[in-house]
Amino acid sequence: MDKNSEQKSHGADWTTFEEEHLAISCITVGKEPKWANNQGGLEFWKQVTKDFNARSNIVQCDWEQRKSHWGNKIYPATLKFSSCYANISHNLRSGTSLTDWLCQAKAFYSSEKNSQ
Numbered sequence: 001m002d003k004n005s006e007q008k009s010h011g012a013d014w015t016t017f018e019e020e021h022l023a024i025s026c027i028t029v030g031k032e033p034k035w036a037n038n039q040g041g042l043e044f045w046k047q048v049t050k051d052f053n054a055r056s057n058i059v060q061c062d063w064e065q066r067k068s069h070w071g072n073k074i075y076p077a078t079l080k081f082s083s084c085y086a087n088i089s090h091n092l093r094s095g096t097s098l099t100d101w102l103c104q105a106k107a108f109y110s111s112e113k114n115s116q
Contacts, residue, residue, distance in 0.1 A: 018056065019074055022066060025051040041067075084108040 014022075029047045045063040052066060085105040092101070 014069060014073075019069075021052055021056045022048070022070060023074060025049075025055060025066075026070065080112065081105065081109045084112065 025048045029044060029051055032047075042063070045067045049061065049063040049066050053061075085101065088101050088104045088108060096104075
């Protein structure tokens with residue numbers, strides 16, 4: 001049995017743990033000087049997958065699955081949350097803290113997500 005046939009197929013149901021580790025791997029690889037500036041997309045995602053698979057012994061997926069999940073789910077959600085946070089930070093009430101902003105941004109994000 002070759003390595004590819006041993007790998008589980010990764011469907012749409014990613015756990016929060018897997019998504020967090022994918023984000024950590026993207027950040028880790030993106031910060032490495034040898035990968036940060038002179039890499040093509042293919043090499044970046046291969047390194048992300050290598051880091052992810054080494055970091056977590058969950059489901060071993062190929063780079064295309066990682067890239068697809070990032071581009072179709074995590075990245076758009078991150079942009080939407082970032083927009084919610086920016087919205088909150090531009091409309092601050094006196095006496096609020098960073099923790100308050102984060103809580104408000106989470107609530108705003110959830111309401112936006114649920115209204116779709």
